[in-house]
Amino acid sequence: MVGEPSGVFMSFMYYAALSMEALGVAVICVGVVATTGLFLYRSWVHRSTDHFYHTYRRGMGKAILLGLELLVAGDIILTATHNFNLQHVALLGLLVLIRTFLSFSLEIELNGHLPWRRPREDQENGNFV
Template identity: 40%
Template sequence: MTNEADWIHMATSAVEIVGTAIIVVGAFGTLAAFLVGLIKGMTSRATLIADFRSGLGRSILLGLEFLVAADIINTVAVDPTIESLLVLAGIVLIRTFLSFSLEVEIDGRWPWQKGRSDDQAPRDAERGR
């Protein structure tokens, strides 16, 4: 018979697998969309690259959310030591930095800034964003 810690480890593993799958499927999906767009040639290369980078970044962000959730579950429910909490804090700090960096790369603004105005969009399109 399995104990509670075994169930938590299995749940954590499942969440980690989902997070990893999101990143992998998102990466290959955005790559496929990029290649199809490149072959069809219906949009500019700059737009295709911007869409590829945006899709890849969003996949990474979503996958990281799941991976951090798995780390939180594992740290809080299974091994709540000071060392594991410090490791978790480091992971969350790194993930937050990555999230902010990817958000700036994808949207061209900090997460706490309001959405772009309509007059900004044409200038961004010219720059390939």
């Protein structure tokens, strides 16, 4: 029929969605391993964990956020091309809602402020307030 996606297109979109999801999982796993390895190395060399802990948490949070973005992108592709019914759209909406909440929470935890409230620079000594 005219306007209906062909089998080749559907297969390509299916594998594209799976690739996005696999990439998202890989980003999270590699990010966790890399930031943990870097943290342990720096802590061992400098014999202190206090100085590097904030950097470790920040790197871990960034890896999780990027991985979540890729996972949601894969879910959007799969839902839009294969499972376009009310149940799957509702599930996608729930996943996006959870991802948004996690992203929002991680942003506050990592930066110490709401995403739309950037710290102001103190005019006297150049420090952020």
